Amino acid sequence: MLFGFTIIWAFVYSIMLCSDKLKCIDFSVVSNKLSSILSTVAFLFTCCFIGGITASLGSVLIRIISYISKNHKNIIGNNFVISFSTLLLICLSSTLYILLFGSFGYLIGNLIELNKIFIFLAPIGLFTILTFMSSNGGTSKILYGLICFYTKETSIIIFLIKSLITSVILIIAGMFLATRIEVQR
């Protein structure tokens, strides 16, 4: 649940980062548009990294709260203690997932800034995708394949490469849109 909420936060926050209000904040310290975009991207990466670490360690905190608040005889011991290597794996994979959603949100945010019609189109598109996901018709096969491309990957190294490349592509696309907004204005 904590991980899910963090993903939602990363997605929404990266959309908000592209809004005019937040863009104006860095005008006093950043010299030009490119450095402004780069600083936003760097800030997004930092937020996703912190979000990933805190969400992962938050699950440990929940374990400790359960330990203190519940009768020990009502707790099944398996999986209570996470090995250090597994904890590192959780931190890494959570950060990558959050970064993936964050960069997707950054692209959506810039699309919205480019044209306000995407305020309506983006949720409709997402809703349609989710509807196709829940249906078992053939139309969802491509989308299902796309989701499996990340979620069924069993090697952390390949997952790291896949998610980083996707995030970079999404962020570059978002940056390209952000520069177009500047041209329009």
Next chain:
Amino acid sequence: MSIIALFSILGGLCFLVLISNRKITTRIRLFLSNKKVNCILAAYVIILIFSVILMYILPTNQFTASKKYSPHFFDKYSDAIAEGNLDKIKSMHKQKVWSYNVNFKKLAFNKTSYWSNQTIFVKRKSQNDGKIKIVSYAFIYSLLRNNYYVDYTSKAKPPTLQLKANTLHLAAPSSYNVKLSYFSNELSINQFMKEDERGIGFGGYNVLVLYVPKNMQITDDKNVIRYVKTDPTPKNKEKSLPQINVIPKAKKITSEQAIALVHSLFSKTKLSEFSGGTDKATGYYLISWANPGIGTGASWYVNPYTREVYISYSYDKIYPKK
């Protein structure tokens, strides 16, 4: 957990309402200076790091122990029941003993509540003492998760039995509540772990052993009991599949033809629900039928030369009919 989720959603909504109000937002900004925000963040990070350290040093020996089980863990129990070898099962828990004085010679059964998994063994005494003794046993009443199980056999309740006239009325054991907390792997690493994350399941067996007088007849006309084994069981012991005699000129049918033959005997079933192959022990084709979703099933032996069909549990010939 659901309460925590509810409070977190309510808290989130309250937060959204608060930040949408400019006056309140300004007050929050005034109250939460950068220093305070930094302090809160630092405190949260310290708590997180401290919780990691605590996780490794806290004693966990008081937790409910769970044991690992193999995929065929339950098979040895179900096989022992099917064979009637209760002696094979070491971890049986004696729940309750009933004793009745009887003056009839025919015992019938009736089920008064839904109970799917009841097995009864009947053991004959050496003399006619006019007494029926019933012992209820439970074993591996357990809660299963992934490859682990927690044993609750000692907490399992016995069934309710009533002997009225010559009928033994059986009611399912009453339920009991177990409160347990367990920790799953994080969602983000499930794909990298070798063990699949599975939900909670329940298992367990209950067996009634009836000690009846020597001449007591047992009837189960209503077919309320899953399995009755009498001891001694001359009828079952005498019956077995006839040995296959290879007939040189006769054409041996394929397993598909055997499946089609069995399917033709049951008009309401679908061909796709049948499966089967050669039974190495007997040389017969063993054809099974499972009805997915309903939980019913059956199996038959088919002689590959004579095309005779036998019911697997009783070895009664059903095709060709006499």
